[in-house]
Amino acid sequence: MSKTLIAFFSRRGENYVGYSKQYIKVGHTEVAAEMCKELTGADIFNIVMKKPYSDEYDVCMRESKDDYNNNARPELRDLPESIDEYDTIILAYPNYWNTMPMAVFTFLEAFDFSNKKILPLCTNEGNDLGRSIEDIKKICRNSSVARGLSLSGSGVENSQKHIENWLTENGVI
């Protein structure tokens, strides 16, 4: 039987909502990932860095830009024991520097995604999926990577229908 894992990276703390900075208790991508969970009943895994980026927006910008510039692979707090049982992975992440946060690269490189279907979902503030699809394909060469879903981070609360259509289109629900 087909089994789905939702793996997501998201950050709580200070971020832009529209034009103003606000302190967010649940990150935009986490909201989208939870919607996916509600719609599919799939298992869910939170990709968390051992040393998470700062809650302060400006500090997080600096830290994550350094990781991006250094092509770093930040250590993760934990990983699923195995992903063998899953044939579909919903990979949800924010657009950082026009691609995925480097911790998502760490996650993708930790497993063999061959013959699995990856559904990328990217929350962002205007750059859509950026280069993330190409970057996923470079790491997961033997996976089938579906059309990615771009969602406005600050408008994520209204994304339920988009997510539902996308999951239906991909045969997940």
Ligand SMILES: Cc1cc2nc3c(=O)[nH]c(=O)nc-3n(C[C@H](O)[C@H](O)[C@H](O)COP(=O)(O)O)c2cc1C
């Ligand atoms: C460090 C950082 C870099 C970002 N870079 C981009 C970017 O290049 N393009 C874009 O459209 N949005 C960018 N954003 C906006 C985020 O993608 C957006 O706020 C996202 O919804 C945050 O998700 P989260 O709350 O789950 O962490 C960036 C945000 C941060 C904090």
